[in-house]
Amino acid sequence: MEKTIIVNAKSKTYNIEIIDHGLKKLREKVQTVWSPRKVAVITDENVGPLYANQVQRQLNAGGFVVEVLTVPAGESSKSWMNLEKIIQQLAEKHFGRQDGILALGGGVVGDLAGLAASIYLRGIALIQLPTSLLAQVDSSVGGKTAIDLAAGKNLVGTFYQPDLVLIDPTVLLTLKSRCLVEGYGEIVKCAALVGGDFWQLTGQIKSPQAIMRNANALIEASVRFKAQIVAADETETRRRQLLNLGHTLGHAVEQAAGGRLFHGEAVAIGLYQLSRLFEQKKLTAVGVTEQISTRLQAVGLPLSDDELGTTDFYRALKHDKKIKQQQLTMIYLKKIGQPEFYCYPIKQVIGWLQQELSQKKS
Incomplete structure (x- = not known):
């Protein structure tokens, strides 16, 4: 090829x-x-x-x-x-x-x-x-x-x-299996943004071995999508921010974990948790979170971590690069293939997360 x-x-x-x-x-x-x-x-x-x-x-x-x-x-x-x-x-x-x-x-x-x-x-x-x-x-x-x-x-x-x-x-x-699988976390993120045939392809991946068998198609689809985004918005003024789906919570939990989590694993956690929370707010269509979790769990990617909702987690979240004038922009999915922007004061976002994530742990 x-x-x-x-x-x-x-x-x-x-x-x-x-x-x-x-x-x-x-x-x-x-x-x-x-x-x-x-x-x-x-x-x-x-x-x-x-x-x-x-x-x-x-x-x-x-x-x-x-x-x-x-x-x-x-x-x-x-x-x-x-x-x-x-x-x-x-x-x-x-x-x-x-x-x-x-x-x-x-x-x-x-x-x-x-x-x-x-x-x-x-x-x-x-x-x-x-x-x-x-x-x-x-x-x-x-x-x-x-x-x-x-x-x-x-x-x-x-x-x-x-x-x-x-x-x-x-x-x-x-690559060791864990290193291969972590990259798939980013692929699922891209497929969720694109939808269509790309999303259907990820639905066929049931094991780490299947990632390798379909690597060429998965890589090409991911790269084509990202190339289009970069051409439209090289320096992330607006549209390129869509690629941050899953990264707001993912970066924070990765930072709090102190190297224990790989980046793709953290993105998987962020992608699932944010989808779950926005589905609860009725901004994400019912069933989207289940589709995401099925794809992630099929290859052994995590959906949660003990650092989620800790003091270190919120400390890292407060340093997110997407905070402007105390407003945090998060990316969520209205449905698969339809991402949207959610901009809200960081203090209120943290208050919401503290309430929701503590309920999940209890």
Whole structure:
């Protein structure tokens, strides 16, 4: 399979290439957007041993000079310390404005490497080569880069589009089941926003193995939808906020869990809980929550967590990036395929959540 999806963002047009065994075509694809130059391949301690040598050989064969920079695996690498370390290494190795960064890894590596590329020398070239399902369907597409602060996730970042995104679904075979399944949380979110055939496809996924069997179709549908959103609203002024479905509560519970939950697991919790609460308010059609829970539970994704409704949860919620003038914008579903905006004072939202979530626990 080989599919090309074009992202026509306001700042740049670029291709997302979805290619089985795409790593074998890396040199060919990179040469379509870059002339020979120095390339910093930024990866982590899990992905590097699997693919860094192959990537380096491919690039070297195309006349590129490669430096592999490795960070620890995990969300904690999205930090000031690691960002500074990468930039220092780029400077020490005399990377210039004509050189580039290739992000080889999951969402953490993509976010961190993308931010480094966007600010080093006021911006150098970037290619995303995502190796997790979550990164392939979400974080590698659309140009969001970020690191975390103690106060919350992704509070320091930029919008910086890559020159190319190369997605190789076959690398997902190396993922542990939990890592594969967490990416499916984002896929269900996208399918719920789109509805139609995409939503019907997720209804056929009954196990983690089925995710892998249908990976190409799931990735393509997710990426096509996100590419359309990014083209319409690159910097999240309005329509791109729809992609935050499930993230308001999801980010807060993920932050409160302190690394115990994966991002896609937290999104699954946020997606289910918000749907349940809005269905109770009669703003979401009856039965939507059940459809969502069926899809999530079929692959073992969680619907709740002990951190939901804790002090740490509400502390994180108060730092949500979507709060403007003390108003929090949440995305909910009127029905599958019909998302809507819900803007309300943050204090009242927290009061509502405290009442509803405490009732659920009691």
